[in-house]
Amino acid sequence: MKKKLHILTTCLILLLINCREEDLSQQENPVASTQRASKVTSGIYESEMPYNLNVVYFIPSDVSARPDYERRVSETLLHAQEYYRQMMYNWGYGNRTFGLLKNPATNRIKINIINGALPISSYPYSSGNQILSEVNAWFANHPADKTSDHNVIITATPSINTEIPYYGLGRNFFVGDNEDSDVQYFNENSARGNQAKAYMGGFLHELGHGLGLPHDALAKSLTNVAGYGTSLMSWGNQTYGYSSTILTKASCAILNNTQLFSTIAKPTGYFYTGSNGFKITSINHSYINGRINIWGTYSVDAPINAINSYFIPKDSYYHAVSGSSNTDGTNTFSTYVDVSDLYFTEKTYSLVLQAQFVNGNSNWVTFPFTFKNDIPDLNFPVNKDNWTVSSSSQYAAYPSSLAIDDNINTYWHTNYSAGSVQTDPIAGQPQNFPYYFDINMGAIKGISGLSFTQHQGLVRTAKTTVIYTRATTNDGWKHQGTFNLTNTIDKQYTAFAQKENCRYVRIVFYSSHDAQPYIAMPEIGAYE
Structure with a gap:
């Protein structure tokens, strides 16, 4: 069957650099070995790849296998195999695609028939795990038929509108099969041609998820550039067959290491293991x-x-x-x-x-x-999950911890109870400036400064502050600067002269904007 694939041009402008979308060309990428393993066979089926997609045709108990399903499923997957091959080639990852066991005499792929235990009404959209448990049980009893860690599970449906799982789930993806979605009509400008395009676009997209691909998009300026267009893993399931629809380089970088794209067999337990910090x-x-x-x-x-x-x-x-x-x-x-x-x-x-x-x-x-x-x-905030804080003065209902809870509507307030005194810097001193606010980040972090969010009613807002840091309690405090905070509700930053590796931060508040001897501070943070 003639496949209408959007073959990408390979002679474009010079490569861009870094982690942006480089131009599609024969660039050098860390391609897995192109040495081919010995041919893998399974009865009448064979493959040049050591790992092959497990193709499951799942038939609910009250549904029959759809007419001519073997041809339809085979042509769909061979179409998908060629599409992924072209994407990998165009991004410089070699002439590689995912493995499929195929009968070379008939061009039909190996399909594992699994009869579901329940009627189709028991397999709604949310039933992916239920179907997967039946599939896993079947493979446990037929271990020789499991040729990789990746499954496509195709549910026979009496109608293209029947509700079934249609998504990726781990290293599996779920789609349906019905004679009204037939890839042989892909090139037709007709209702059934449009249905074939919709099905094929969705199939390729969900296959991507089953191969570990997240949603992503091309840069907006590339959407109308020849050979680019729309990322398959964005809304490319809707554009495929109508306009240029490609995998991004980021997607192909993931596929480059995926088990199904390996051209040589690896030791047992090689793929998808370890903590990988x-x-x-x-x-x-x-x-x-x-x-x-x-x-x-x-x-x-x-x-x-x-x-x-x-x-x-x-x-x-x-x-x-x-x-x-x-x-x-x-x-x-x-x-x-x-x-x-x-x-x-x-x-x-x-x-x-x-x-x-x-x-x-x-x-x-x-x-x-x-x-x-x-x-x-771009002041990326430091995670505050392991922070502890204390202050020289706090009102019982507004403790210092409220300044690091990521809620601008709560706040730390210095103690304003009648007759109350501070604990630091001068024990017993009446509530007045200076006030200390100490942060223990739990571990040494590289920080470029602090962030402050003032009281959203602009009352008791801080003005003059002095900031100190140190890496350990054995070190002396290092002066990072004197900063005047502005009287605004927007987040503001106090930038250090250079990035500082520290665990402890001391902020000394010396004045307020309303000349009152108190501070009300909703949020204090650090940034990298």
């Missing part, structure tokens, strides 16, 4: 001429060959602009994105840095940031 040991940022630049260092406890970046707007994973860069052995990384290439500037964002381990695992670190008047606030 990944830490960002330093992170820096700049915003110049509309471009967000991020760079730093990292540590890992197992080999990696790429780091992906995702700029994810809140509640909009389909708009997560991604990129990928290969590692070079220096344990450094860098990425960038032009703000004009993001889809929103009114949402909060998460920058996710994801390490691609050569055994197929991935691990990631998240850095939140926001926009204000379309300008990114």
Whole structure:
């Protein structure tokens, strides 16, 4: 069957650098060995790949296998196999795709028939785990038929509108099969052609999830560039067959290490095992001429060959602009994105840095940031989960802990009870400046400064502060500067002269904006 695939041009402009979407070309990437294993056979079926997708045709107890399902399922998966091959090739990862056991005489793939224990009404959209438990039980009794850790589970349905699981779940993905969704009509400009395109787009998208791919998007400026268009893992399930729909380089960097894309057999237990720790040991940022630049260092406890970046707007994973860069052995990384290439500037964002381990695992670190008047606030906050705080003065109902609870509507307030006295810096002194606020971050962190959010009613707002840091209690306090906080409800920052590695922070408050001898502070934080 002639397949209408969107073959990407390979002679485009010079490569971009770092973790952005590099141009589609024959670039050098950390490709797994192209040495082919001995041919794998299973009865009349064979494959050049050592690991092959387990294809399950799941038949509920009150449904019959759909007419001509073997041809339809085979052609759908061979279409998908060729699409993924082209994407990997275009991004420089070699002529590789996922393995399928196929009968070379008939061009039909190996399909494992599993009869469901229940009627189709018992397998609604939410029943993925129920079906998976039956599939796993079947493979436990037929171990020779399990040729990888990845399953496609295709449920026979009496109608294309029948409710069934249709999503990725771990290393599995669920779709349906009905004669009204037939890939042989993919090229037709007709109702059944449109249905074939919709089915194929959804199939490719959910296959991506079953292979470990998250939602992501191409940079906005690439949506109308020939050979780019729409990321399959965003809303590409809707554009496939109508306009250029591709896998991003970040997606192909994940597939590069996936079990099904390995061209040589690995030792038992090689794939998807181990803790695979990944830490960002330093992170820096700049915003110049509309471009967000991020760079730093990292540590890992197992080999990696790429780091992906995702700029994810809140509640909009389909708009997560991604990129990928290969590692070079220096344990450094860098990425960038032009703000004009993001889809929103009114949402909060998460920058996710994801390490691609050569055994197929991935691990990631998240850095939140926001926009204000379309300008990114890149002072990534330090996680406060392990913080403890104390102060020289606090009112019982407004303790110092309320200044680190991430709620701007609660606040620490110095003690204003009649006759109350301070415990520090001068024990027994009446409530008055200076006030101490001490932070123990639980471990040494590299911080570039502190953040403050004043009382949202602009009462008892802090003015003059002095900040000190130290790494251990055996060290003396290091003066980081004197800062005048402004009388505003917006978050504000006190930047140190350079990044400081410290565990303990002392803030000394010397005055307030209303000349009253008290402080009410909703939030205090640190940033990297």
